[in-house]
Amino acid sequence: MRKLVVTDPSETSAPRRSWIPAPRRSPENNVVPRRRMVRCRLSVTGFGLSAVFYCLSFTPSLLPRPWFLQGVVAGLTGAIGYAVGTAIGALVRLRWWPSRRVERIAWRLLFALLPVLILVFLWLGTRWQRELRVRLGMQPQQEYDALRTVGISLLTFGVLLLIARLLRLAAHGIARLLGRLVPESAAYCAGFLVVTMLGYGAFDGLLMGNLYTTADRSAALTDSGTGRGVVQPATTLRSGAPQSLISWDSLGRQGRNFVARVPSVEQLSAFNGRPASEPIRLYAGLASAEDVQGRAALLVREMDRTGAFGRAVVAVFTPTGTGWVDNDVTSSLEYMYGGDTALVSMQYSYLPSSISFAVDRTKVTEAAAALITAVHDRWAAMPVTARPKLLIFGESLGTYGTEKTFGTAERMVEGADGILxxxxxxxxxxxxxxTEGREPGSTVWDPHYAGLPIEFASRASELRELTGRQPKVVYMQNSSDPVVWWNPSLLWHRPGWLRGERGPDVTPDMHWYPVVTFWQTTVDLIFANKVPVGHGHVYKSSTVDGWAAVAPPVGWTVADTVRLRALLDH
Incomplete structure (x- = not known):
């Protein structure tokens, strides 16, 4: 057989040019990798950073966490760590592609160290949680279900990873379809944008919209009920009574609680040692009038009907999202003044404060402005010598509505006799x-402010030691209250309350870690009301110290404050 002789070697040695760009080659074997729609391999950098985030999630935060929420936090932060680590690994591979041998060594190190690290942090996390419960005056739990905590964390991590893989698969599929029409890079960018927009639309429109609608309906049904032991008042001094301009049915669940759960004249007299008056409590529910202006005007007419402006104190309460006002807050003022009070409040939503804060803050702003302005205008029209003390109270979302009503600190000081x-x-x-304008050297959690008669207190007992001028505005903010300290910037920024000296009930073992601390504090919000008085978001009887600082009755002493707090606590 004759051999074929090639006369021009360049014809065989020169590669054939093509308009198709050459795919990326692996530096280890110089073999063109085959593109796959689904890649099952995990990223070593992602897995490594995920392990770091996972372990850090067991560090303490503001409040103790139950085992199941610890599992959710661990899985969530681990998934975020994996996403960040995978992105970092992708950026590194743009400049340097590690060999298979390097990857194998990294995986072996992770598999060797990770079990030990998890066991160590499980043990430390159990100890930290016990110490935190003791610090907050809670009973220590002797047993923590570490096995189920790990199980829930792995389940959470797996679900989030599966969702991310499905979204990436969708983006690749769209990119392949578009790749027939446009360049590959443009196709993948378009696929990513399409999946992002569709995902956001599904999350915001379908999931969040339906959740909001469901929550609103559920809250409306709850609002139509009546608490156990709550009955329609017979006295003319309450909204919802037969003689009232506001019907009992229109008050809503929290409104009925507000007007019915009032200390009796006998209880008030026994505490003060002298005859007491029947307190006035007035409330307007969402069904009491068509809009906030109508409800505010209706309440002012109720105040005129009951003679509210003839009392020693008129107090306006901006409630939380559901319309709830803490009965310890209202009762404390009535005990202090022997019932010579008129307390007024108005509902603006069915939803809890957390949901109202997230979806629509305008409702609390409009309601607070309408009621405070209506009562203030009626009060300001009275002769100065005949006016009662005008006090204003807000808690949680109610503080936001109160501040937005006045606009500036100066107007708050001038707008009432006292604001708590x-x-x-x-x-x-x-x-x-x-807080930003506080005196140099003072802390974020207990700032000192010398410009105006405004006082901050991280512990209620601090207000008993005030000297000098009487404050007209008092902020009570427990140093372990996640409602006060939660902020989206916790994701990337170390907060001032975790710099230097810590608050009195913040454990020194708590430190800031990017992403991790944000989710820990977010979970703390769920249990902010499940701790003893004076910690978390539980103020209750400590409000007595606030009222005593802002508007003490004549002759009121620290001993009276201690005695009233003990009465309310029991």
């Missing part, structure tokens, strides 16, 4: 300005 705000949120504009 408990558990302000990160969105409160005046609170933020005052």
């Amino acid at each position: 705000l408990e558990g302000p949120t990160f969105a409160n504009p005046i609170h933020r300005q005052l």
